[in-house]
Amino acid sequence: MELLSNLALGFNTATSASNLFYCFAGVFLGTFIGVLPGVGPLAAVAMLLPVSFYLEPTTALVMLAGVYYGAEYGGSIASILLNIPGTPSSSVTCIDGYPMAQQGRAGIALFATSVASFFGGVFGVIVMVLLAPRLAEFALLFQPAEYFSVMVLGLIAASIVSSSGVLRGLMMVCLGILLGTIGVDVNSGDARFTAGIPELRDGVSLVVVAMGLFGISEVMVSLRGATQSYAGQSVRGRDIFPTRAEWRKSFLPALRGSAIGSFFGTLPGTGQTVASFVGYALEKKISRNKAQFGNGAIEGVVVPESANNAAAQTAFIPTLTLGIPGSTTMALMLGALMIHGITPGPRLISDHPDLFWGLVVSFLFGNFFLLVLNIPLIGLWVRLLRVPHYYLYPTVIMMICVGVYGISNSLTDVWATLAFGLIGYFLRLFHFEPAPMLIGFVLGPMMEEFFRRAMLLSRGDPMVFLERPGSAALLGIGALLLCATALPLKSILQRLMPRT
Amino acid sequence: MQHKSIMSQIGPLIMLAAGLAFVFGAVASLDLGSFRRMGSGAFPLLVGGLLSFLAAIGLVQNLRNPMNTKKGDPIAVVGVVGGVASFAFLTPFFGVLPATAIAVFATGSAIPGFRWPFRIALAVGVAIGVWLIFVRGLGMPFVAIKGF
Numbered sequence A: 001m002e003l004l005s006n007l008a009l010g011f012n013t014a015t016s017a018s019n020l021f022y023c024f025a026g027v028f029l030g031t032f033i034g035v036l037p038g039v040g041p042l043a044a045v046a047m048l049l050p051v052s053f054y055l056e057p058t059t060a061l062v063m064l065a066g067v068y069y070g071a072e073y074g075g076s077i078a079s080i081l082l083n084i085p086g087t088p089s090s091s092v093t094c095i096d097g098y099p100m101a102q103q104g105r106a107g108i109a110l111f112a113t114s115v116a117s118f119f120g121g122v123f124g125v126i127v128m129v130l131l132a133p134r135l136a137e138f139a140l141l142f143q144p145a146e147y148f149s150v151m152v153l154g155l156i157a158a159s160i161v162s163s164s165g166v167l168r169g170l171m172m173v174c175l176g177i178l179l180g181t182i183g184v185d186v187n188s189g190d191a192r193f194t195a196g197i198p199e200l201r202d203g204v205s206l207v208v209v210a211m212g213l214f215g216i217s218e219v220m221v222s223l224r225g226a227t228q229s230y231a232g233q234s235v236r237g238r239d240i241f242p243t244r245a246e247w248r249k250s251f252l253p254a255l256r257g258s259a260i261g262s263f264f265g266t267l268p269g270t271g272q273t274v275a276s277f278v279g280y281a282l283e284k285k286i287s288r289n290k291a292q293f294g295n296g297a298i299e300g301v302v303v304p305e306s307a308n309n310a311a312a313q314t315a316f317i318p319t320l321t322l323g324i325p326g327s328t329t330m331a332l333m334l335g336a337l338m339i340h341g342i343t344p345g346p347r348l349i350s351d352h353p354d355l356f357w358g359l360v361v362s363f364l365f366g367n368f369f370l371l372v373l374n375i376p377l378i379g380l381w382v383r384l385l386r387v388p389h390y391y392l393y394p395t396v397i398m399m400i401c402v403g404v405y406g407i408s409n410s411l412t413d414v415w416a417t418l419a420f421g422l423i424g425y426f427l428r429l430f431h432f433e434p435a436p437m438l439i440g441f442v443l444g445p446m447m448e449e450f451f452r453r454a455m456l457l458s459r460g461d462p463m464v465f466l467e468r469p470g471s472a473a474l475l476g477i478g479a480l481l482l483c484a485t486a487l488p489l490k491s492i493l494q495r496l497m498p499r500t
Numbered sequence B: 001m002q003h004k005s006i007m008s009q010i011g012p013l014i015m016l017a018a019g020l021a022f023v024f025g026a027v028a029s030l031d032l033g034s035f036r037r038m039g040s041g042a043f044p045l046l047v048g049g050l051l052s053f054l055a056a057i058g059l060v061q062n063l064r065n066p067m068n069t070k071k072g073d074p075i076a077v078v079g080v081v082g083g084v085a086s087f088a089f090l091t092p093f094f095g096v097l098p099a100t101a102i103a104v105f106a107t108g109s110a111i112p113g114f115r116w117p118f119r120i121a122l123a124v125g126v127a128i129g130v131w132l133i134f135v136r137g138l139g140m141p142f143v144a145i146k147g148f
Helices: A002-014 A017-035 A041-052 A057-082 A088-102 A106-139 A144-160 A166-180 A198-202 A206-225 A244-266 A271-286 A299-314 A316-321 A328-339 A353-384 A389-408 A411-429 A435-457 A469-484 A489-496 B002-029 B042-064 B074-094 B096-108 B116-137
Strands: none
Touching: A002 A017, A002 A353, A017 A041, A017 A057, A017 A353, A041 A057, A041 A206, A041 A328, A041 A389, A057 A088, A057 A106, A057 A299, A057 A328, A057 A353, A088 A106, A088 A271, A088 A299, A106 A244, A106 A299, A106 A316, A106 A353, A144 A166, A144 A435, A144 A469, A166 A435, A166 B002, A166 B042, A206 A328, A206 A389, A206 A411, A206 A435, A206 B074, A244 A271, A244 A299, A244 A316, A271 A299, A299 A316, A316 A328, A316 A353, A328 A435, A389 A411, A389 B074, A389 B096, A389 B116, A411 B074, A435 B042, B002 B042, B074 B096, B096 B116
């Protein structure tokens, strides 16, 4: 009964004219950006972050979430038509999507992708509705030591999945945490590492860091290759519908993909990419149709797409209920909430029920928009791929500059964004991926707060982190994860998926 | 080989320098407090120390197994820096829209084969887009064109 009244509240919030409009705009923009290879959901959310400051918190999050899962869906279009993954998680879709396109079945692959994404998205929302309130209730039992440990676990997970290796990932996390300490200390009022610059007293802005690391540096990497455009094949409206046999073959894989995606989405640090890889590998193992995988099996498109969209939804569970972002994009969402004065955590659902339930219901609308938007617009996305990319990058740079400037009419912020862009670019040259740094930057201040509180409550005994069972278990899992990186995971994955 | 080995150490060295800078900053100018009541410098000291330790491991690892650094593209960097710097320099003098147009033109200059008539068209198009989205749509309090 309580669930129904909560959903009714969410429905009321999500169906307000502004929320519906921004949900649609977010999904559309996200798909638009996701279609373009190289610009993923992270850059899309980072670019639109300043715009969200002019909106109500719920509307802002509804729009950013729409951008996020719209970009995840959009990434699959370039994967299928060009064999170029628009996002990391859609790289699995290339394996069977591209052969389908080569066989003249691109329309069917794109249609199946839309339906599978919708299916996975709705499945993920249902899991979120059932699981998030329970997890929040459980997390109310947490003390500062457990909070600190859960953050340590999240940061270790973020370092492990970093493509630059666990050691470099950990270094970037530490650097992010240290950047987060710049500014006035909330407990003592001391100015820390501000070098006498008054602008730094409020700390380094999340928008500046995100835009610099993921916007400016990304353009620096891609700008000179912007002469290319892609000549994907055209798709006719009547060629997009799967046959009845293909529908039948797709249902159970979509269900399995959604379940796997929902599980992996809730784990900090793993996210959609792992979900889609594991979903694909498992489906291939259990399928009677193994030989067809890699040669245009429709299940090979349906599973990763349903998995990554389900994971995109359930990734909100730890973000909103524990305040632990499961991925870098989620860290940005978390930052956006905090800028609006809302602290994510176990009390979010009870303190801001309209925000939480409105967001949940807006996911359903967003996924529905994705479905109805993308089936008729498949031809438009295909044409978009043919536009030369040199129109794109200067435009992105300007959106970043104007967006950053617009937040507080400060050109200092624009210069700082440029500085972070250069830092991000040079770090990439030395194989330091910036994503873990952003997660460290967002979690750092909260982590410090809980660490200091835990030490105060334990009268200065650091053993509190090991004596409390919950905290010890979380730290133990973190240690196990670190040890697991010593295992030859690459060769295990290759054994699971020899042809990929 | 020698060059590769030196280049691969730059990343961990930067991290080591950053870690030590925070450690020294915390020790020299902040209150460390006690275990029970930690001061404002305690946490940066711990994390800075951890970063320095990890960077030291990275240095040793790189000595054994030097890693190739990626090749940078100075023209792309100059193009982007030029675009952003033009925007930041010109906005106070001319307003956001002219600065936007000039910055788009400057960034586009770094792209091979992007001919100037198309660059001008894009510069004007983006300036109009900025006006529509940020000024008209979101009502941001910009000086669109100085003097108007």
